[in-house]
Amino acid sequence: MLKAQRTRFPLSLLIPPFCHLKQPLIFISYSLHRVEYMKNAKLFLALISAPLILAGCSSTDTGTAESTISSETASAVDATTSTSSSTATSAVIDDDPVFDIIDIVLAQYPDRIITDIDREDSSDQYEVDVVVGQEVLELDVTTSGQIHTDDRDNDDDDDIREAHAATVTAAQAIGLALDQYPDGIIDSVELDEDDGQLKWKIDLDDTSGNDLADVEIAAV
Secondary structure (H helix, E strand, C coil), X not given: CCCCCCCCCCHHHHCCCHHHHHHHHHHHHHHHHHHHHHHHHHHHHHHHHHHHHHHHHHHHHHHHHHHHHHHHHHHHHHHHHHHHHHHXXXXXXXXXXXXXXXXXXXXXCCCCEEEEEEECCCCCEEEEEEEECCEEEEEEEECCCCEEEXXXXXXXXHHHHHHHHCCCCHHHHHHHHHHHCCCCEEEEEEEXXXXXXXXXXXXXXXXXXXXXXXXEEECC
């Protein structure tokens, strides 16, 4: 009786050799390492870039801030210069002794209207006309504060009417004239109606006493 023979298959035919699997495993390992490397590289670049970006922003902000500060500083300097110039001009204008004369007269005759001022040459004395009620007083006034009534005129209706019609005072008109000629010295001031227009006529001298300018300022 014949025995059945077993057919033996080599184990190597059932299980692939390890060398056949080695290449895919190496590729997978390499891919994983590459992915990890790329992640680390991106993180590294991000860490390096962040300070540079912040530094750039800080530099831009600093430049903008410095420009703003410089602009504000320049504006402050200009404003200070303009204020100093205006103050200096006002000081020169207010130095004219005619303002002292006006203050002295109005302290003696408050709420009255000055219509005429005439400075005596080479003197601290002025002749001043002031409307008091229905009279025009002619005063001799010195810068030291002395007042002497020289005359009273109650027949000058035109002067009285013009005085009450004027809305610009003698002091205001003088200030406007000195704005045009800051170095001028007031010689005379007169309220007068010319061709139906009420005006202040102001004569100015220079510091040597010579005629400088004639200025007309609207009184209404």
